[in-house]
Amino acid sequence: MSLLKDFVVYLCLSPTTLLGAVAFLLVFYLVSNTFTSQEVGKAPPGPRPFPLIGNLLQLDLKKLDVSLWELSKKYGSVFTVYFGTNKVVVLAGYETVKEALVSYAEEFGDRDITPIFYDAHQGHGILFANGESWKEMRRFTLSTLRDFGMGKRLSEHKILEECHHLIKVFESYKGNPFNAAIPINHATSNIISAIVYGSRFEYNDPRFKNMVRRANENVRIAGSASIKLYNMFPRLVRWIKNRQLFLKYSEMNMVDVKEVILHLKETLDPQVCRGLIDCFLIRKQKEEESCVKDTHYHEKNLVSTVTNLFSAGTDTTATTLRWGLLLMAKYPLIQAQVQEELNRVIGSREVQVEDRKNMPYTDAVIHEIQRLANIVPMSIPHKTSRDVTFQGLSIKKGTTVFPLLTSVLHDESKWESPNSFNPSHFLDREGKFIRREAFMVFSAGRRVCLGESLARMELFLFFTSLLQSFRFTPPPGVKEEDLDLTPGVGFILTPSPHELCAVSRKRF
Ligand code: HEM
Structure with a gap:
């Protein structure tokens, strides 16, 4: 809702214009209901979008990763949301994110260059380039x-x-x-x-x-x-x-x-x-x-x-x-x-770096800090480089894709206590450090963080x-x-x- 409020303020809409706009959206919403039910059956499912504003009313942009994760519980691990008129396919859960980024590395490996980053770099460099x-x-x-x-x-x-x-x-x-x-x-x-x-x-x-x-x-x-x-x-x-x-x-x-x-x-x-x-x-x-x-x-x-x-x-x-x-x-x-x-x-x-192998507890604590901090919660948006059929669903070339790292780092099927700070996630019974496959803080596949070993x-x-x-x-x-x-x-x-x-x- 806060985004809608911002939007109204930015466009300086009067209450009458706003009312008219809402009525317009409502009519379109009902009409679009008829359209969506006739859409190609294999596209990733998702909440029904309003015209122009898409699913903005169903999302909390201040905690976007959390609200997308909530939606994944209803619509599954591959689903669609609309940000305005922009279609985004969200990938949720360790198995799905890994399959997309690693097994379909080419298809899901392009960067979605949003207008603000295009303005700044015009497609040059690494982060916002293809x-x-x-x-x-x-x-x-x-x-x-x-x-x-x-x-x-x-x-x-x-x-x-x-x-x-x-x-x-x-x-x-x-x-x-x-x-x-x-x-x-x-x-x-x-x-x-x-x-x-x-x-x-x-x-x-x-x-x-x-x-x-x-x-x-x-x-x-x-x-x-x-x-x-x-x-x-x-x-x-x-x-x-x-x-x-x-x-x-x-x-x-x-x-x-x-x-x-x-x-x-x-x-x-x-x-x-x-x-x-x-x-x-x-x-x-x-x-x-x-x-x-x-x-x-x-x-x-x-x-x-x-x-x-x-x-x-x-x-x-x-x-x-x-x-x-x-x-x-x-x-x-x-x-x-x-x-x-x-x-x-x-x-x-x-x-010295060499000491790490003799310090399993500290190593586990650092990994757990990274898991819980989850600092890049939706990775950096990707884009499909070609039409792809993924988990039986068809996704068109050029679709924006969010690999939802929050859902991997908190995947209940992968972590014993996903929401608490628990270094034991990375320790075995004897206190030795163990790697966990769902530790995906640096993302994975073609676009995996280039500075991972330096950062570690x-x-x-x-x-x-x-x-x-x-x-x-x-x-x-x-x-x-x-x-x-x-x-x-x-x-x-x-x-x-x-x-x-x-x-x-x-x-x-
Ligand atoms: C704790 C520290 C760091 C974390 C958690 C982190 C995480 C990430 C993530 C999640 C991505 C997006 C991958 C994707 O698109 O799927 C990324 C990309 C990237 N990171 Fe890091 N990063 C870290 C440190 C660094 C450092 C130190 C460098 C510099 C040497 C670096 C350079 C990059 C670059 C250049 C990309 C873009 C790769 C590409 O688009 O091909 N990162 N990082």
């Missing part, structure tokens, strides 16, 4: 990230260096309550900076601070109700404030990225790759020299790829870490068990280094049970704004 250009950018980025040691020692060194900087910031609060969102975002953003540019930024560098702030703001704006409206009715509501703001921030970040690229270009040594940008520039030069036709190595692809890596790789990891610290403060016994394992396995020396390494090293140095508690006067786990609304699910105390463990 076809040959996407394939080449994804391949290039993956192999370059591997060369730069994604998931290996080189990134381990960079992450540990960043842990020291972050710990210093936490120490500066001397155990008093503070909001860790910005320092954590700066730390994870610096890991991408080191890989992409070849160097990190100081946390007080004004350009860096602005870039991270704008990228964060855009993640929030992209998930707002008004941007959802714009994506549904792009011609009707082009002028909304949030769209202008989103594009302004994107543009400003791209200008900053272009300046850094220019500087790197001027100091480029073709024999040495300082970071991903250097590798791209060297490749671009080679393709130009050999007159490669229709090369994908052009500036637009470089700028969009770089901004994609920042937006996909900063907020996701930072948000997961924030959920982790919040959950540790809420469940002090679990925090104490992690710290007991840290004391026993590592003591006071620096943590970051989460382990940041989380363990922070818990080695600090005990996290609620601010004085706040009880553990009062810490709020309700997520804020945005493109990803973030914890609501909160403060915690980072109490130095050296004092104990």
Whole structure:
């Protein structure tokens, strides 16, 4: 209903016009009932849509993943909903999501590029791109990230260096309550900076601070109700404030990225790759020299790829870490068990990725944080690349598809206690770590998260280094049970704004 209210406000409708519109919708609804019953029998079922607004009245856009999951209980694991006139097929439950993304990887593997992301990137880069250009950018980025040691020692060194900087910031609060969102975002953003540019930024560098702030703001704006409206009715509501703001921030970040690229270009040594940008520039030069036709190595692809890596790789990891610290403060016994394992396995020396295999409990806790935090609840929308018959239902080429990760990470047939924080989900009877097939936080198939191994390494090293140095508690006067786990609304699910105390463990 709130979306309808927004819509009315945006269009400045008078009560009479509104009444007329409702009467019009009602008549169409009744008429459309006759049409839907005559529709091709094999299309995925779903609630009957109103004309123009589709199923908006049946959905809570602030908790869209939850309301879609509710609908799946009535309409099955493959069903249709209409956002305005846009048809979306929703995939729910582990078996269905896995079958679609893995067994039908080609058919379900295109990205649905919504108008707001098309405006910002025009189909360039990785996140919001398709076809040959996407394939080449994804391949290039993956192999370059591997060369730069994604998931290996080189990134381990960079992450540990960043842990020291972050710990210093936490120490500066001397155990008093503070909001860790910005320092954590700066730390994870610096890991991408080191890989992409070849160097990190100081946390007080004004350009860096602005870039991270704008990228964060855009993640929030992209998930707002008004941007959802714009994506549904792009011609009707082009002028909304949030769209202008989103594009302004994107543009400003791209200008900053272009300046850094220019500087790197001027100091480029073709024999040495300082970071991903250097590798791209060297490749671009080679393709130009050999007159490669229709090369994908052009500036637009470089700028969009770089901004994609920042937006996909900063907020996701930072948000997961924030959920982790919040959950540790809420469940002090679990925090104490992690710290007991840290004391026993590592003591006071620096943590290493190698330690993970000897720390099953901590590994299980990190996995459970990711499962419960469920930060990308509907993945990033996909699109069918061709007509497909899936589970006996026909879905047309170009249909938007939501792989509902919430329904996988809370699938009652896969998790013993899907709605509670229970690290035992990832432990066997002897306390050894076990993988779970329904742990699909990075999605699966052709579009699976490109930064998965980097993110896993970051989460382990940041989380363990922070818990080695600090005990996290609620601010004085706040009880553990009062810490709020309700997520804020945005493109990803973030914890609501909160403060915690980072109490130095050296004092104990
Ligand atoms: C905890 C951290 C992270 C989580 C939970 C996460 C999750 C995801 C998810 C669910 C997707 C969508 C997959 C799909 O479309 O089905 C995705 C895509 C992507 N992620 Fe991550 N991600 C994380 C960290 C990172 C990092 C650190 C990077 C950067 C190196 C990264 C780069 C990307 C890119 C570029 C894509 C787009 C892939 C494509 O469209 O081909 N992510 N991620």
